[in-house]
Structures are given as structure tokens and as C-alpha cells.
Amino acid sequence: MDLVAHLYAALNVTLPLLLILLAGIVFRRIRLVDEHFVATGNRLVFKVALPCLLFLSVAGRSTGESINVTLVVFGLVATLLSVLLVWWIAPFIVDKPKRGVFTHxxxxxxxxxxxxxxxxxxxxxxxxxxxxxxxxxxxxxxxVSAVLLLSNSRSMLLINLVKNPLIVAILLGGLWSYWQVPLPDIVNLSLGYLAQLTLPLALVCIGASLEWQSLKANHKQALAAVSLKLVILPTVIVVCAILFGIEGDALGVLFLMMATPTAAAAYVMSHQMTPYGNLAAEVITLSTLLSPISVTLGLVVLNYMSLI
Structure with a gap:
């Protein structure tokens, strides 16, 4: 498989997502969707559709099949070290009050x-x-990291974790898989319909929620955060993973998860807990639009080196 074929295969992964994001932008501009739709759609994805997808994905497979211990442990350590590294370099890029938001x-x-x-x-x-x-x-x-970075209060940490629908869905799916209880066909089909809403609805909402007006004020800080999120951290982590012996599908999952754009949840938390929500919105905007390029290049390199 030559380089052009690798590029074509990688673009097949990223371009469909970009097109749906662009559709969300267009829908917002022609007023087919509005802020209320975006807010409602995001809640529906976060609280219903995505939890259904995660539950079915985990519950339908054996526990041993679902868990790659090496990948999980490496991902946790890499994430923790990433937080510490960005926290350390943040004062060189942003003012001290923005340190937590920038790291997040x-x-x-x-x-x-x-x-x-x-x-x-x-x-x-x-x-x-x-x-x-x-x-x-x-x-x-x-x-856990978000609450520690953005707030001086730790009292609600455990409650927020227990109430997180993604965590709850995956834990329930793990228990269901462990007990090996078959899902009734009616339940499986119904949850499957809800799960199918996840990708198109979420991407349309992300595209429709992108904001351009605030980019001018903090563009240097935003570019620094995007560079860390899309290029520097994924590159360092993947190189370390290769040296650690991770390869194949596990390496692909690690790269794709680490190379994702900044989550919309980062804006929600930053906006609610600090006065620097605009910086988060800028980084989400830039990273979402640029991630197809960085992810495509990363997939091309990993495929070309026969690592995934």
C-alpha cells in the first residue's frame, strides 16, 4: 500500500465527520437550527444517546474481550502526565488566573x-x-482533573462522578457483561435506535455551536492550546507507547483518543466555574476544524510505518 493509498484511507476516516460538522455550521447560518436546538441536542446526546451506545457496546461483549489492561493503564498514566506537563508550562503562555482553564x-x-x-x-x-x-x-x-483545576471546592467531586451518565452507562454495561445476562431483543433494538442518534446529532450540534467572534482577543493562547492538544501531546504519547510495546488496534485507539479536539464539556465547565469561558470556546472551535488534518496525517504515518 503506497502513501497515496494510506492518505485516501485516512481521509475516509476523518472527512465524513468534517462534512457533518460543516453541515451543522450551514444549518445554523440558514437558521434551520438555533441555540435552543443545540442545547437540547447536546443534552440528548450526553444523557441518552451516547450512554445507550456505550452500554450496548460493553454489555454485548465479554468482560475479557472489552478490557485491554495495558492500553487502559498507559492511557491513564499518559493523561495524568499530560495534565501535569501542561499545568507546568501554562504560566509561560497565559496569565496565572487562566492557568487552570488553559490546562483543562x-x-x-x-x-x-x-x-x-x-x-x-x-x-x-x-x-x-x-x-x-x-x-x-x-x-x-x-x-476529577477538571474539578481540581477549575474549582477550589472538592465537596461535589464524588457526586459529579457518580452522576456522570457516561460513567454510569459503561459501569452498568460492564456489570451486565460480567453477569452474562442476555438483553431482550426489544430492549436491544430500542436502545440501538437511540444509540444511532449519537454521531449525526452530536456532530451537527458541535458544528452549529462553533463561535468565531471571540477568536481575535486570545488567538495566540488558543493556538498554543490547540498545538498542544492536536500535535504535541499526541505525538509524544504515541512515541512513548510504541517504545512501550503498544501496537495494532490498541495503538490506533490510543492515538485517535488522544488526538481528538477539545471536548465541548470543557467550555461548559470553564464557563460555569471561571470567567474564561471564551478561551475554551476558541480552542474548541479551532481544534474541531483542524483535527481532521492532524488526525489524517497521524493515521497516514502510523499506517505507512505498519504500526496499526
């Missing part, structure tokens, strides 16, 4: 929506279980 938006990726979509497009439906278990563990670390 530079490491927190949109794994639950774009990450899973990339994994499925690249490796097929069979990869969902591995990616979902990875997502479950790293999501816990994401939320």
Missing part, C-alpha cells in the same frame, strides 16, 4: 463523541468495546 482545554479531548466515531470509522464496530472501556476509565480521570 489543552488536555481534555472529545473522546466520547469524535474519538469513538474515529475509532469505529477506522477499525469497525468491533473496536467499540475496547474504546468504550478506555473511555470509561479516562473519563473518570478527566472529570
Amino acid at each position: 482545554i489543552a488536555f481534555r479531548g472529545n473522546m466520547g463523541i469524535i474519538g469513538l466515531a474515529l475509532c469505529v470509522n477506522a477499525f469497525g464496530d468491533d473496536i467499540i468495546a475496547m474504546a468504550a472501556v478506555y473511555l470509561a476509565f479516562v473519563t473518570v480521570l478527566y472529570n
Whole structure:
């Protein structure tokens, strides 16, 4: 397979997602959707559609098939070290009051929506279980880190984690898989219909929620965060993973999860807990639009080197 073929295969993974994102932008501009639709759609994805997808993905496979211990442990350690690294360099880029927000938006990726979509497009439906278990563990670390970075209060940390619908869905799916209880066909089909809403609705909402007006004020800080999120951190982590012996589908999942654009949840938390929500919105905008390029190049390199 030559370089052109690798490029074509990688673009097949990323371009469909970009086109749906662009459709969301167009729908917003022609007023086919509005802010209320975006807010409602995001809640529907986060609280219903995506949890259904994750539950079915984990519950439908054996526990041993779903868990790649090496991948999960490496991902957790890599995420934690990424947080510490960005926290350390942040004062050289932003003012001290923005340190927590900058760290948050530079490491927190949109794994639950774009990450899973990339994994499925690249490796097929069979990869969902591995990616979902990875997502479950790293999501816990994401939320713990976010609360620690953005707030001085720790009292609500455990409650927020327990109430997270993604974590709850994956834990329930894991228990269901462990007990080996078959899902009734009616339940399986009904949850499947809801799960199918996840990708198109989420991507349309992300595209429709992109904001351009605030990019001028903090564009240097935003570009620094995007560079860390899309290029520097994924590159360092993947190189370390290769040296550690991770390869094949596990390496592909690790790269695609680490290379995802900044999650929309980062804006919600930053906006609610700090006065610097605009910086988060800028980084989400830029990283979402640029990620197809960085992900495509990364897939081309990994495929060309026969690592995935």
C-alpha cells in the first residue's frame, strides 16, 4: 500500500465527520437550527444517546474481550502526565488566573463523541468495546482533573462522578457483561435506535455551536492550546507507547483518543466555574476544524510505518 493509498484511507476516516460538522455550521447560518436546538441536542446526546451506545457496546461483549489492561493503564498514566506537563508550562503562555482553564482545554479531548466515531470509522464496530472501556476509565480521570483545576471546592467531586451518565452507562454495561445476562431483543433494538442518534446529532450540534467572534482577543493562547492538544501531546504519547510495546488496534485507539479536539464539556465547565469561558470556546472551535488534518496525517504515518 503506497502513501497515496494510506492518505485516501485516512481521509475516509476523518472527512465524513468534517462534512457533518460543516453541515451543522450551514444549518445554523440558514437558521434551520438555533441555540435552543443545540442545547437540547447536546443534552440528548450526553444523557441518552451516547450512554445507550456505550452500554450496548460493553454489555454485548465479554468482560475479557472489552478490557485491554495495558492500553487502559498507559492511557491513564499518559493523561495524568499530560495534565501535569501542561499545568507546568501554562504560566509561560497565559496569565496565572487562566492557568487552570488553559490546562483543562489543552488536555481534555472529545473522546466520547469524535474519538469513538474515529475509532469505529477506522477499525469497525468491533473496536467499540475496547474504546468504550478506555473511555470509561479516562473519563473518570478527566472529570476529577477538571474539578481540581477549575474549582477550589472538592465537596461535589464524588457526586459529579457518580452522576456522570457516561460513567454510569459503561459501569452498568460492564456489570451486565460480567453477569452474562442476555438483553431482550426489544430492549436491544430500542436502545440501538437511540444509540444511532449519537454521531449525526452530536456532530451537527458541535458544528452549529462553533463561535468565531471571540477568536481575535486570545488567538495566540488558543493556538498554543490547540498545538498542544492536536500535535504535541499526541505525538509524544504515541512515541512513548510504541517504545512501550503498544501496537495494532490498541495503538490506533490510543492515538485517535488522544488526538481528538477539545471536548465541548470543557467550555461548559470553564464557563460555569471561571470567567474564561471564551478561551475554551476558541480552542474548541479551532481544534474541531483542524483535527481532521492532524488526525489524517497521524493515521497516514502510523499506517505507512505498519504500526496499526
